[in-house]
Amino acid sequence: MVFAHDTEIALAAAAALVNTAPDSATGDEEELAGTGDLDRFVLAWGWTGRHCRDDAELLAVQALRPRLRRIWEVDQDEVVDIVNGLLREFRALPQLVKHDEWEYHLHATAPEAPLATRMAVEAAMAMVDVVRGGELARLGICQAPDCRDVVVDLSKNRSKRFCESGCGNRMAVAAYRARRSRDAG
Ligand SMILES: [Zn+2]
Numbered sequence: 156m157v158f159a160h161d162t163e164i165a166l167a168a169a170a171a172l173v174n175t176a177p178d179s180a181t182g183d184e185e186e187l188a189g190t191g192d193l194d195r196f197v198l199a200w201g202w203t204g205r206h207c208r209d210d211a212e213l214l215a216v217q218a219l220r221p222r223l224r225r226i227w228e229v230d231q232d233e234v235v236d237i238v239n240g241l242l243r244e245f246r247a248l249p250q251l252v253k254h255d256e257w258e259y260h261l262h263a264t265a266p267e268a269p270l271a272t273r274m275a276v277e278a279a280m281a282m283v284d285v286v287r288g289g290e291l292a293r294l295g296i297c298q299a300p301d302c303r304d305v306v307v308d309l310s311k312n313r314s315k316r317f318c319e320s321g322c323g324n325r326m327a328v329a330a331y332r333a334r335r336s337r338d339a340g
């Protein structure tokens with residue numbers, strides 16, 4: 156494990172959230188088009204606490220994505236500015252809590268804070284660990300030529316190059332086909 160368990164989950168969840176955004180450069184479609192999509196995302200990532208299932212909540216979550224994506228794109232000092240800005244804006248107050256099936260972990264917002272606020276602060280708190288650990292190089296962009304999804308590399312040997320949406324398999328199949336056609340020729 157590179158980071159604490161809750162940090163690793165928060166990083167994966169933040170990357171997954173960023174990667175739901177549409178991208179005109181790659182033709183990636185909006186994956187949080189409706190409140191039902193957000194519902195499924197919240198369930199899939201085990202978000203607890205307030206969840207109103209209305210358009211305002213959906214818009215706030217959608218609007219958070221480009222702010223979080225910047226963390227993957229800028230240098231350390233700018234990452235720090237973004238992270239500190241989020242923690243200040245949402246008045247993060249770290250507390251150890253235990254709920255549902257989870258052992259003690261950090262929450263820095265109240266469970267009744269808006270979903271987008273809790274998502275922002277959880278991502279920011281996880282980034283605090285990344286920066287303090289000198290591990291920013293673990294945040295990258297998918298190496299597949301037609302993909303710009305963000306990647307969190309939590310592997311021991313820092314070998315992760317592709318995002319979670321199947322690019323690794325896709326690239327492996329493409330390489331295999333290229334090899335086969337070369338061998339056949
Ligand atoms: Zn929790």
Ligand SMILES: [Zn+2]
Pocket residue numbers: 297298299302303304317318319320322
């Ligand atoms: Zn990808």
